[in-house]
Each structure stands twice: as C-alpha cells, then as structure tokens.
Amino acid sequence: MQSLSELALKYGICVAYQATIPPYSEDTRAQMLQMIKGIVQTKVNVVVVFSSNRKASGFFSVVIEQNITNKVWIGSEDWSISTLVSRLPQIKSIGSVMGISVKAAEMPGFAEFEARSIESENSKANEELVCQSETFSEILTCYQLLQQIKQVNISIHDAPLYFDNNGDPPTGYDIIAWDWVNDSVSYKVIGSYSPNPETLLINRDLINWNAKDKKTVPISACSAECWKGYRRVLTGAHVCCFNCEACPAGTYVDINDLVNCKPCEKDQWSLPESDACLNRTVEYLPWNDITSAVLIITSVMTLLLTVATAGLFLLNLNTPVVKSASGKTCLLMLSSLACASCSVFGHFGVPTAVGCAFLRELFCLSFTICLSCIAVRSFQIVCIFKMSGKLPKAYEFWTKNNGPHVFILVSSAIGFFISLLRIVLDRPVPIENYSISPDKIVLECSGTQSVGSAMETGYMGLLSFLCFAFSYMGKDLPANYNEAKCVTFSLLLYLVSWLGFYTTYAVYKGKYTPAFNIVAVLASVLGMLGGYFMPKCYIILLKPQLNTAAHFQNCIQMYTTKKSDH
Incomplete structure (x- = not known):
C-alpha cells in the first residue's frame, strides 16, 4: 500500500482514504462499517482493494448491505477472478470491477495430475518428501538456492521461464474486467502487462462499464480542474x-x-x-518618433535663431542699443543660450551615462551664466541712475574693480561648483524604471527629483529673483534702459515652464517625460530670446532711428527733467 501511495502521488493521483481490511466477524463488523463510511465521505468513485478472496468476500458483503453502488473497484489477483466474491448475492450492484490475474500458461498433464487423488496420510510419500528436502538442504543453503534460482533461464513449450532479482518469475499479468450478461458474470481479458520489455496494453473498446452508459469512462475527482491562471x-x-x-x-x-x-x-x-x-515593453523617446521630430526641428530653429541674434549683435556691437543691453556681455549670454539649446539633444534615444551626467548640468550652468548676466546688467543700470549720486564711492569701487565681471564670474563659479558637486555625489545615471508601469520598462536618467537637482533649481531660482528685483527697481528709468517688462516676461515664462514640467513629472512618468523636459528647456531659452533680445533686434532691424546716440541722450534728458520736476 505504501508503494502504491508513493506511485500514485508521483503521477498526480490522490489517495483520499486508506484502511486495512480485517477478517469478517461480528467483532470486526464495526471496523468495516467505519471503513465504508470513510469511502462514502471522501466521495471517491474508484477503490483499490488489496485483499485475499476470503477477506474481500466479507468486505463486499458489508458493501452490498450498505448499498454502496456505482463505483469502480480495482482488485488484486487473489480475489478479482474469485468466485467466492463474484457469486455474492447482489454483487452486481456495487458497480464495475477490474483487476489482474496471473497470465495463464500451457502445462500439459497438469489437469490429469490435479485430477488424481493424493492421500495426505500416505506416510511413505511424506517420508520421501521430507527425505528429499533434507537431502537438498544439505547440498544448498537458502541463500545459495536463491542465487541459483536467479540464474535459471529456460524455455518450456516455446515460453521463456526465468526469475528476476527477487527470485520471482515475472510472467506478467492479464488485465481483466467483470462483464455482466444479465446476472451472469464473466472475466473478460481487456489488456495485459509484461515486465520484459515493460509494456502495459489496455483495449478500451473491450470494457463494458457496469453503468447506464457502458462506454462512458467514470470520473473520480474530488475537485474539478481549475481554469488557466x-x-x-x-x-x-x-x-x-x-x-x-x-x-x-x-x-x-x-x-x-x-x-x-x-x-x-x-x-x-x-x-x-x-x-x-x-x-515588458522597453520604452524611451526614440529619435524617429513624431514628437522627437517636432522637438528636434524646434530645437534647431531655436539654435539658429540664437546664432542669428548673436551675429546681429556682433555686427552692431558699437551701437547704442547693443551697448545699453550690456555690450559684449550679450554675446556671452547668447552663447550660454546656444549651449542650453544644444543640451536638449541628450534627451533623445536610449539614455547614456554621458548624456545623463552632463547634459542636464550643461543647461543648468548655461542658464546660470545667462541669469547672472541679466542680474548684473539690471544692477548696473540701477547703480548708474540711482546709486551713483547717493553712494559715489561704492559705485566707483564697483566700476574700478570690474564689479560686473567679478559678479558674473563668482555667480557662474557657484553654479559650476553645485553642478560639479552633484556629478561627484549624486550623479544621474541611466536606469531601467520598472515601477512606472507593470507592462513597461522605461529607460530614463536617475535623479530628476534628487537633492542635487533641487540645489541647482533653487540656485537658478535665486538668480531669477535677483534679476526680477533689480529690474523692478529700474521700472521708472528711461524706456531705453527700462528692462522690467522684458525681464519679467522672460522670467515668468521660465518659471511657468519648469513648474509645468515638475507638475507633469509628479503625475506622469513614462516615454514622453524627456519631451516635457525639452519643452521646459526650449521655453526658457525662447523666453530669454523673445523677452530680452527680440525687442532690441526689432529696433536694430526695423527702427534704426531709435538706435542713435542722439535718441538715447534725448531719453536721458527727458528722464532727468521729469525727475527734477518731482
């Protein structure tokens, strides 16, 4: 039984109940009733019974008495073809019976031998048998006899006769089924098992199940199979x-x-x-995406516009409009804006270590230089018109010691140090983000919301505030020098674009996150170009009469007169 249970488990067959059949008596009747109750409670339809024919006869008597019907009983060779069981009254009601029997072999003369009557009291025969046994045991011990039997391999009537490693003759088995015709049973051979070579053959067409539908195979399952998943x-x-x-x-x-x-x-x-x-689907912003194409075209146009503006300012470097805008410093501003425009190209395609580490820093450093130039230019104008008279020594110290250049250098150096610190301590690297979507892997750069990013954004925010403050202080200066509206527009566009990016990043992370970053960068650059430089380009190209020293002197005189009147 233990071997059967292990093999059944190996092949996914569940043994729901096991018990040992006792010899039938009034003392064991309660035990048998408990066994049958266990079979009923487990709701099994197939029962394997290893038993002698006498124990099986007593067991099935109780089964019939308890009206256990429509089950499949698989029997061992001792009772499966035993008339002691098959002739029990109402045995047909228990269901279908299948079993095994030792293969029959032709043995000429055995019937005649069996028909002879051998009297057990024939002492002479007994003495001869004992004598032969004792004589044979003197020749071979039990162990030696077993070893000799294992070596036997002969042929009798064209049928092989040999013994396995256990000393047993592996003759094989017939698979039989009880076949009922009315109330008469016969043992139909429906298959066979041969050990050498090991084969099991069953002809299903020969099986007539003892049920309403004789060809439908009964099912014995505690639970139906689960669906996929x-x-x-x-x-x-x-x-x-x-x-x-x-x-x-x-x-x-x-x-x-x-x-x-x-x-x-x-x-x-x-x-x-x-x-x-x-x-998972791997996602990033590819170069050939339609969104990428639009952004690349916009970036190239922004870069060309910046270069064209720089060329225009270079050609008109000595004109009053360019000088009032900060002269050569404008070229530094435009160069930084061009670098900021170039930084967007690192957001396309599969993120790389170089792109993640330096292109974000390129924008931050470039825009820091631009903001520093605007802040110092606004401060310079305020100093000329409002502080030179009140604090002449401070203004003189500022101009003699190249205050504007020192401020730009120091401010840019601080931005560079922050970017360098971030690269060393908190370097953005390419990562595979698995948490954004269950079915996607998003390739991106790390550190978008890191401490280093917050420091860079905070520092640029501080410079933006200084630009706005100095520009606001000069809101009542001559129109040629009043940059309050232009700077405010540029800074407002810069602020809105990056607030929009971080807000979007908080609610959406995916393939097009770099696109939102690019939009914020281009909006910042175009804001500076449109708010600060385009009005001056307009005067240079379309209003040359306003780009004269006389016009600027006239504006200053009008401002002085108006101020003295107050």
Whole structure:
C-alpha cells in the first residue's frame, strides 16, 4: 500500500482514504462499517482493494448491505477472478470491477495430475518428501538456492521461464474486467502487462462499464480542474481536494506547480488569471518618433535663431542699443543660450551615462551664466541712475574693480561648483524604471527629483529673483534702459515652464517625460530670446532711428527733467 501511495502521488493521483481490511466477524463488523463510511465521505468513485478472496468476500458483503453502488473497484489477483466474491448475492450492484490475474500458461498433464487423488496420510510419500528436502538442504543453503534460482533461464513449450532479482518469475499479468450478461458474470481479458520489455496494453473498446452508459469512462475527482491562471487552494490533507483562486497581476500558474502563483521575472509582466508571463515593453523617446521630430526641428530653429541674434549683435556691437543691453556681455549670454539649446539633444534615444551626467548640468550652468548676466546688467543700470549720486564711492569701487565681471564670474563659479558637486555625489545615471508601469520598462536618467537637482533649481531660482528685483527697481528709468517688462516676461515664462514640467513629472512618468523636459528647456531659452533680445533686434532691424546716440541722450534728458520736476 505504501508503494502504491508513493506511485500514485508521483503521477498526480490522490489517495483520499486508506484502511486495512480485517477478517469478517461480528467483532470486526464495526471496523468495516467505519471503513465504508470513510469511502462514502471522501466521495471517491474508484477503490483499490488489496485483499485475499476470503477477506474481500466479507468486505463486499458489508458493501452490498450498505448499498454502496456505482463505483469502480480495482482488485488484486487473489480475489478479482474469485468466485467466492463474484457469486455474492447482489454483487452486481456495487458497480464495475477490474483487476489482474496471473497470465495463464500451457502445462500439459497438469489437469490429469490435479485430477488424481493424493492421500495426505500416505506416510511413505511424506517420508520421501521430507527425505528429499533434507537431502537438498544439505547440498544448498537458502541463500545459495536463491542465487541459483536467479540464474535459471529456460524455455518450456516455446515460453521463456526465468526469475528476476527477487527470485520471482515475472510472467506478467492479464488485465481483466467483470462483464455482466444479465446476472451472469464473466472475466473478460481487456489488456495485459509484461515486465520484459515493460509494456502495459489496455483495449478500451473491450470494457463494458457496469453503468447506464457502458462506454462512458467514470470520473473520480474530488475537485474539478481549475481554469488557466487559477491556483489550487488545498481544502484538506489531500492534494486532489481544492478550491480555485485567481492569481493576481504580476504572477502566473506554472503547469509544474499548480498550487502556487509564481511571480514573473523582473523584466516580465502578466494580467490577473495568467498562466504565463509576457516580456515588458522597453520604452524611451526614440529619435524617429513624431514628437522627437517636432522637438528636434524646434530645437534647431531655436539654435539658429540664437546664432542669428548673436551675429546681429556682433555686427552692431558699437551701437547704442547693443551697448545699453550690456555690450559684449550679450554675446556671452547668447552663447550660454546656444549651449542650453544644444543640451536638449541628450534627451533623445536610449539614455547614456554621458548624456545623463552632463547634459542636464550643461543647461543648468548655461542658464546660470545667462541669469547672472541679466542680474548684473539690471544692477548696473540701477547703480548708474540711482546709486551713483547717493553712494559715489561704492559705485566707483564697483566700476574700478570690474564689479560686473567679478559678479558674473563668482555667480557662474557657484553654479559650476553645485553642478560639479552633484556629478561627484549624486550623479544621474541611466536606469531601467520598472515601477512606472507593470507592462513597461522605461529607460530614463536617475535623479530628476534628487537633492542635487533641487540645489541647482533653487540656485537658478535665486538668480531669477535677483534679476526680477533689480529690474523692478529700474521700472521708472528711461524706456531705453527700462528692462522690467522684458525681464519679467522672460522670467515668468521660465518659471511657468519648469513648474509645468515638475507638475507633469509628479503625475506622469513614462516615454514622453524627456519631451516635457525639452519643452521646459526650449521655453526658457525662447523666453530669454523673445523677452530680452527680440525687442532690441526689432529696433536694430526695423527702427534704426531709435538706435542713435542722439535718441538715447534725448531719453536721458527727458528722464532727468521729469525727475527734477518731482
């Protein structure tokens, strides 16, 4: 029984109940009734009975008495073809019976020998038998006899006769089924088992099940099979009794392990109720995407516009408009804006270590230089018109010691130090983000919301505030020098673009996150070009009469007169 249970478990067959059949008597009747109750409670339809024919006869008598019907009984060779069992009254009601029997072999003369009457009291025969046994035992011990038997391999009537390693003759078995015709039973051979070579043959067409439909194979299952994507939740001690539970998303049911929901690999995903995992889609902003094409064209146009503006200012470097805008410092501003425009190209395609580490820093440093130039230019104008008279020594110290250049250098150096510190301590690197979507792997740069990024953004915010403050202080200066509206527009566009980016990043992370970053960069650059430089380009190209020293002197005189009147 232990071997049968182990083999059944190996092949996924559940043994729901086991018991030992006792010899039938009034004392063991209660034990048999308990066994039959166990069979009924487990709701099995197939019962394997290893028993002698006498014990089986007593057992099936109780089965018939308890009206246990429509089951399949599989018997061992001792009772499966025993008339002691098959002739029990109403035995047909128990259901279908199948079993095994030792293969019959031709043995000429055995019938005649069996027909002879051998009297047991023939002492002479007994003495001869004992004498032969003792004589044979003197020749071979039991162990030696077993070894000799294992070597026997002969042929009798064209049939091989040999013994296996256990000393047993592996003659094979016939698979039989009880076949009922009215109330008469016959033992029909429906198949066979041969040990050498090991083969099992069963002809299903020969089986007539003892049921209404004689050709429908009975089913014995504690629970119906679970659907795909559902795992088995055992409801008791037996592996065949279970409920079904759907596996959640990100897991699947392996055909080799129907009890557990196995998690998918890191680069895979699955829907609920899945029996397999799918590979995640790798996402990034490719160069050939339509969004990328639009942004690349916009970036190139922005870069060309910046270069054209720089060329225009270079050609008109000595004109009053360019000088009032800060002269050669404008070329530094435009160069930094050009570098900022170039930084967007690192956001396309698969993120790289160089792109993640330096292109973001390129924008931050470039825009820091631009903001520093605007801040110092606004401060310079305020000093000329408002502080030179009140603090002449301070103004003289500022001009003699190249205050504007020192401020730009120091301010830019601080921005460079912050960027360098971030690269050393908190360097952005390419990462595979698995948490954004269950079915996607998003390739991106790390550190978008890191401490280093916050320091860079905070420092540029401080410079923006200084630009606005100094520009606001000069809101009542001559129109040629009043940059309050232009600077405010540029800074407002810069602020809105980056607030929009971080707000979007808080609610959306995916393939087009770099696109939002590019939009913020281009909006910042175009804001500076449109707010600060375009009005001056307009005067240079379309209003040359306003780009004269006389016009500027006239504006200053009008401002002085107006101020003296107040």
